[in-house]
Amino acid sequence: DIHMTQSPSSVSASVRDRVTITCRASQxxxxxxxxxxxxxxxxxxxxxxxxxxxxxGVPSRFSGSGSGTNFTLxxxxxxxxxxxxxxCQQTNSFPxxxxxxxxxxxx
Amino acid sequence: xxxxxxxxxxxxxxxxSVKVSCKASGYIFTGHxxxxxxxxxxxxxxxxxxxxPNNGGTYYAPMFLGRVTMTRDSSISTAFMELSNLRxxxxxxxYCARSMKNGAFDMWGQGTMVTVSS
Numbered sequence: 001d002i003h004m005t006q007s008p009s010s011v012s013a014s015v016r017d018r019v020t021i022t023c024r025a026s027q028x029x030x031x032x033x034x035x036x037x038x039x040x041x042x043x044x045x046x047x048x049x050x051x052x053x054x055x056x057g058v059p060s061r062f063s064g065s066g067s068g069t070n071f072t073l074x075x076x077x078x079x080x081x082x083x084x085x086x087x088c089q090q091t092n093s094f095p096x097x098x099x100x101x102x103x104x105x106x107x
Numbered sequence: 108x109x110x111x112x113x114x115x116x117x118x119x120x121x122x123x124s125v126k127v128s129c130k131a132s133g134y135i136f137t138g139h140x141x142x143x144x145x146x147x148x149x150x151x152x153x154x155x156x157x158x159x160p161n162n163g164g165t166y167y168a169p170m171f172l173g174r175v176t177m178t179r180d181s182s183i184s185t186a187f188m189e190l191s192n193l194r195x196x197x198x199x200x201x202y203c204a205r206s207m208k209n210g211a212f213d214m215w216g217q218g219t220m221v222t223v224s225s
Binding site: 001032034036043044045046049050053055087089091092094095096097098099100101 | 142151152153154156166168169202204206207209210211212213215216217218
Protein backbone atom coordinates (compact mmCIF):
# COMPACT_ATOMS: atom_id res chain seq x y z
CA ASP A 1 0.00 0.00 0.00
CA ILE A 2 1.12 3.57 -0.63
CA HIS A 3 1.42 5.46 2.66
CA MET A 4 0.61 9.19 2.55
CA THR A 5 1.86 11.82 4.97
CA GLN A 6 0.98 15.52 5.22
CA SER A 7 2.64 18.48 6.82
CA PRO A 8 1.93 20.47 8.77
CA SER A 9 -0.85 18.70 10.66
CA SER A 10 -2.33 22.10 11.41
CA VAL A 11 -1.64 25.70 10.51
CA SER A 12 -2.97 28.97 11.88
CA ALA A 13 -3.26 31.69 9.29
CA SER A 14 -4.94 35.01 8.61
CA VAL A 15 -7.20 36.09 5.78
CA ARG A 16 -5.13 36.94 2.68
CA ASP A 17 -2.19 34.81 3.84
CA ARG A 18 -0.53 32.38 1.45
CA VAL A 19 -0.79 28.81 2.76
CA THR A 20 1.15 25.79 1.50
CA ILE A 21 0.44 22.20 2.49
CA THR A 22 2.78 19.33 1.62
CA CYS A 23 1.85 15.72 0.88
CA ARG A 24 4.41 12.93 0.53
CA ALA A 25 3.92 9.40 -0.78
CA SER A 26 5.89 6.33 0.32
CA GLN A 27 6.54 5.45 -3.33
CA UNK A 28 6.49 7.20 -6.66
CA UNK A 29 3.09 7.66 -8.25
CA UNK A 30 3.54 10.02 -11.17
CA UNK A 31 0.81 12.68 -10.87
CA UNK A 32 -2.00 10.52 -9.54
CA UNK A 33 -2.86 12.74 -6.61
CA UNK A 34 -6.02 14.56 -5.56
CA UNK A 35 -6.70 17.22 -2.93
CA UNK A 36 -9.96 17.65 -1.01
CA UNK A 37 -11.36 20.26 1.35
CA UNK A 38 -13.62 19.17 4.18
CA UNK A 39 -15.66 21.38 6.49
CA UNK A 40 -17.13 20.09 9.79
CA UNK A 41 -20.14 17.84 9.30
CA UNK A 42 -19.79 17.85 5.51
CA UNK A 43 -18.49 15.47 2.88
CA UNK A 44 -15.10 16.23 1.32
CA UNK A 45 -15.05 18.42 -1.78
CA UNK A 46 -12.64 17.85 -4.67
CA UNK A 47 -10.25 20.75 -5.31
CA UNK A 48 -7.42 19.37 -7.45
CA UNK A 49 -6.96 16.15 -9.46
CA UNK A 50 -3.94 14.73 -11.27
CA UNK A 51 -1.75 16.82 -8.95
CA UNK A 52 -2.33 20.16 -10.66
CA UNK A 53 -5.68 20.19 -12.48
CA UNK A 54 -8.25 22.51 -10.93
CA UNK A 55 -11.68 20.95 -10.53
CA UNK A 56 -14.50 22.86 -12.22
CA GLY A 57 -16.01 25.51 -9.97
CA VAL A 58 -13.04 25.68 -7.59
CA PRO A 59 -11.57 29.19 -7.14
CA SER A 60 -8.27 29.87 -8.88
CA ARG A 61 -6.56 30.78 -5.59
CA PHE A 62 -6.18 27.01 -5.12
CA SER A 63 -3.33 25.36 -7.00
CA GLY A 64 -1.49 22.06 -6.88
CA SER A 65 1.95 20.97 -7.98
CA GLY A 66 4.37 18.08 -7.76
CA SER A 67 4.94 14.59 -9.09
CA GLY A 68 6.55 11.36 -7.99
CA THR A 69 6.50 11.44 -4.20
CA ASN A 70 6.25 15.15 -3.29
CA PHE A 71 3.18 17.31 -3.79
CA THR A 72 1.94 20.67 -2.60
CA LEU A 73 -1.39 22.44 -2.32
CA UNK A 74 -1.20 26.24 -2.24
CA UNK A 75 -3.91 28.71 -1.32
CA UNK A 76 -2.61 32.00 -2.70
CA UNK A 77 -4.78 34.35 -0.61
CA UNK A 78 -6.73 32.68 2.18
CA UNK A 79 -10.41 33.59 2.35
CA UNK A 80 -12.77 33.17 5.34
CA UNK A 81 -14.51 30.23 3.67
CA UNK A 82 -11.18 28.37 3.30
CA UNK A 83 -10.83 27.54 6.99
CA UNK A 84 -11.24 23.77 6.84
CA UNK A 85 -9.31 20.49 6.79
CA UNK A 86 -7.44 19.45 3.64
CA UNK A 87 -6.68 15.86 2.61
CA CYS A 88 -4.51 14.45 -0.15
CA GLN A 89 -5.36 11.12 -1.79
CA GLN A 90 -3.32 8.89 -4.05
CA THR A 91 -5.22 7.47 -7.03
CA ASN A 92 -2.22 5.63 -8.46
CA SER A 93 -2.98 2.14 -7.18
CA PHE A 94 -5.44 0.19 -5.07
CA PRO A 95 -6.06 0.42 -2.21
CA UNK A 96 -6.52 4.16 -2.55
CA UNK A 97 -5.12 5.93 0.51
CA UNK A 98 -5.51 9.36 2.05
CA UNK A 99 -3.18 11.59 3.98
CA UNK A 100 -4.06 12.27 7.63
CA UNK A 101 -5.23 15.81 6.90
CA UNK A 102 -4.11 19.38 7.54
CA UNK A 103 -6.35 21.67 9.54
CA UNK A 104 -6.29 25.34 8.56
CA UNK A 105 -7.67 27.57 11.25
CA UNK A 106 -7.86 31.25 12.06
CA UNK A 107 -4.84 32.88 13.69
CA UNK B 108 -28.90 17.95 -10.60
CA UNK B 109 -26.06 15.50 -10.16
CA UNK B 110 -26.16 14.04 -6.68
CA UNK B 111 -25.69 10.99 -4.51
CA UNK B 112 -28.22 10.54 -1.71
CA UNK B 113 -27.50 8.05 1.05
CA UNK B 114 -29.76 6.23 3.47
CA UNK B 115 -30.23 7.41 7.03
CA UNK B 116 -28.30 6.84 10.23
CA UNK B 117 -28.07 3.35 11.67
CA UNK B 118 -27.55 1.99 15.17
CA UNK B 119 -26.36 -1.61 15.31
CA UNK B 120 -25.11 -4.02 17.94
CA UNK B 121 -21.64 -5.53 17.86
CA UNK B 122 -21.58 -8.55 15.59
CA UNK B 123 -24.49 -7.37 13.47
CA SER B 124 -24.42 -6.17 9.85
CA VAL B 125 -25.30 -2.81 8.34
CA LYS B 126 -26.32 -2.05 4.77
CA VAL B 127 -26.07 1.51 3.44
CA SER B 128 -27.57 2.65 0.16
CA CYS B 129 -26.43 5.37 -2.24
CA LYS B 130 -28.89 6.58 -4.89
CA ALA B 131 -27.47 8.40 -7.89
CA SER B 132 -29.34 10.95 -9.96
CA GLY B 133 -28.59 13.46 -12.70
CA TYR B 134 -26.07 11.33 -14.58
CA ILE B 135 -25.70 7.92 -16.19
CA PHE B 136 -25.26 5.58 -13.22
CA THR B 137 -23.29 2.96 -15.15
CA GLY B 138 -20.77 5.51 -16.38
CA HIS B 139 -18.82 6.00 -13.15
CA UNK B 140 -17.44 3.72 -10.45
CA UNK B 141 -18.88 4.17 -6.96
CA UNK B 142 -16.42 4.10 -4.05
CA UNK B 143 -17.05 3.82 -0.32
CA UNK B 144 -15.04 5.80 2.24
CA UNK B 145 -15.49 6.02 5.98
CA UNK B 146 -14.48 8.53 8.63
CA UNK B 147 -14.44 7.74 12.35
CA UNK B 148 -15.22 10.66 14.68
CA UNK B 149 -12.42 13.22 14.55
CA UNK B 150 -10.33 10.98 12.32
CA UNK B 151 -9.17 10.81 8.71
CA UNK B 152 -10.61 9.17 5.62
CA UNK B 153 -10.41 5.40 5.03
CA UNK B 154 -11.19 3.81 1.67
CA UNK B 155 -13.22 0.57 1.65
CA UNK B 156 -13.39 -0.25 -2.06
CA UNK B 157 -15.32 0.28 -5.27
CA UNK B 158 -18.05 -1.19 -7.41
CA UNK B 159 -18.41 -0.86 -11.16
CA PRO B 160 -22.14 -0.20 -11.66
CA ASN B 161 -21.88 -1.33 -15.28
CA ASN B 162 -21.06 -4.97 -14.56
CA GLY B 163 -21.09 -5.29 -10.76
CA GLY B 164 -17.34 -5.86 -10.55
CA THR B 165 -15.81 -4.99 -7.20
CA TYR B 166 -12.51 -4.34 -5.48
CA TYR B 167 -12.24 -4.33 -1.72
CA ALA B 168 -9.46 -2.90 0.43
CA PRO B 169 -7.55 -5.83 1.99
CA MET B 170 -8.42 -4.86 5.55
CA PHE B 171 -12.14 -5.24 4.78
CA LEU B 172 -11.97 -8.46 2.76
CA GLY B 173 -14.44 -10.98 4.09
CA ARG B 174 -16.54 -8.34 5.88
CA VAL B 175 -17.62 -5.93 3.16
CA THR B 176 -19.92 -6.57 0.22
CA MET B 177 -20.73 -3.96 -2.42
CA THR B 178 -23.65 -4.45 -4.77
CA ARG B 179 -25.79 -2.35 -7.07
CA ASP B 180 -29.24 -2.26 -8.59
CA SER B 181 -28.89 -0.43 -11.87
CA SER B 182 -32.66 -0.36 -12.41
CA ILE B 183 -32.91 2.16 -9.56
CA SER B 184 -29.42 3.71 -9.93
CA THR B 185 -28.48 2.65 -6.42
CA ALA B 186 -25.32 1.20 -4.93
CA PHE B 187 -25.16 -0.65 -1.63
CA MET B 188 -22.43 -1.33 0.90
CA GLU B 189 -22.89 -4.00 3.55
CA LEU B 190 -20.43 -4.40 6.41
CA SER B 191 -20.77 -7.48 8.60
CA ASN B 192 -19.56 -8.57 12.03
CA LEU B 193 -19.55 -4.97 13.24
CA ARG B 194 -17.08 -3.92 15.93
CA UNK B 195 -16.93 -0.76 18.00
CA UNK B 196 -14.18 0.64 15.77
CA UNK B 197 -16.51 0.42 12.75
CA UNK B 198 -18.49 3.35 14.17
CA UNK B 199 -18.05 6.09 11.58
CA UNK B 200 -19.67 8.18 8.91
CA UNK B 201 -19.78 6.15 5.70
CA TYR B 202 -19.66 8.03 2.39
CA CYS B 203 -20.25 6.91 -1.16
CA ALA B 204 -18.44 8.83 -3.88
CA ARG B 205 -18.33 8.88 -7.66
CA SER B 206 -14.97 8.66 -9.36
CA MET B 207 -13.76 10.27 -12.54
CA LYS B 208 -11.56 8.42 -15.05
CA ASN B 209 -8.46 9.79 -13.30
CA GLY B 210 -9.64 8.21 -10.04
CA ALA B 211 -10.46 11.38 -8.10
CA PHE B 212 -13.86 11.60 -6.42
CA ASP B 213 -15.85 14.47 -7.92
CA MET B 214 -19.17 13.81 -6.20
CA TRP B 215 -19.91 12.57 -2.68
CA GLY B 216 -23.00 11.47 -0.83
CA GLN B 217 -23.99 13.32 2.31
CA GLY B 218 -22.73 10.53 4.56
CA THR B 219 -24.44 7.92 6.75
CA MET B 220 -23.56 7.71 10.43
CA VAL B 221 -23.24 4.17 11.74
CA THR B 222 -23.20 3.71 15.51
CA VAL B 223 -22.14 0.39 17.01
CA SER B 224 -23.29 -0.51 20.51
CA SER B 225 -22.05 -3.41 22.62
